[in-house]
Amino acid sequence: MSFDGSQYWRNRNDGREDLTAVGQKSFGSAYNQIIYSRRLEVLDQLLSENFANLEHDRIADIGCGNGFYTRYFHEKGVKKYIGLDISESSINKLKQAFADFEFIKCDVTLEDFKFGEKFDVICFFDVLYHIVDDGRALQALTNISGMMENDSSRLIIFDQLASAEVRLTKHVVFRSRKRFQDMIDQAGLEVTKKRKLFIFLVPPVFGYTVIDFTIAGLYKILGFIIFKRSVVGKLFAKWIVKLDRALIKMDVIIPNHEAIILKKKNTDKI
DSSP: OOOOHHHHHHHHHTTOOSGGGTSOGGGOHHHHHHHHHHHHHHHHHHHHHHOSOGGGSEEEEETOTTSHHHHHHHHTTOSEEEEEESOHHHHHHHHHHOTTSEEEEOOTTSTTOOOOOOBSEEEEETOGGGOOOHHHHHHHHHHHHTTBOSSSOEEEEEEEOBSSOEEEETTEEEOBHHHHHHHHHHTTEEEEEEEEOOSSSSOOOOOSSHHHHHHHHHHHHHHHHHTTOHHHHHHHHHHHHHHHHHHHHTTOOOOOEEEEEEEEOOGGGO
């Protein structure tokens, strides 16, 4: 499937300054603020559990977009941060906003991608499922693996996996868990930890069943109601977050976004 990611994100971000530029654009700004607060909550947990000295770690943020996570790392006092993105306009805006950080326009899916520097933490948030071509997605993971130290570096991915591949739009593919596992194996990576992000705060996707179209319709109606009613959107989102937390504690399994931490395989044991 041919898809021009650079053009898509240039059009998507054009004129948008809030989180609808990168999030659930049909839900409005207030609802998206709660979505991204939940993302930061999980990211905080993962970083505190796995990285003892974040302030001095080398951070690479691939697909830095509108700088939501850039701001987070800046507030955390990170000294070494590099943001990479395919959108020149995003890179230029971030250079102006965060003069003490480095930003590079590049495409991590290219075979000739080269980056000599190594990083302690590499962020790949909600990017992989936008790389709809499997070959380019695998190339991206292989390139990222080359940016990691053998033992200490960690890659954090936010993604949604399903029992079978689901393609509902031209710019999104939710891969099967088996396909994802095959890809990280080929890239020389292995999973060390997972954490569920959402159950119902963003729409779950099961496949192409009647329930999927029913859920999609309900969320369309929800978006229509809350898009311009920020108070309703925020209150409803906060209620859904509480429901999600309860269901996550109960280990409810519904295909939705999760945080996945990976490291390089120990090839010495192979």
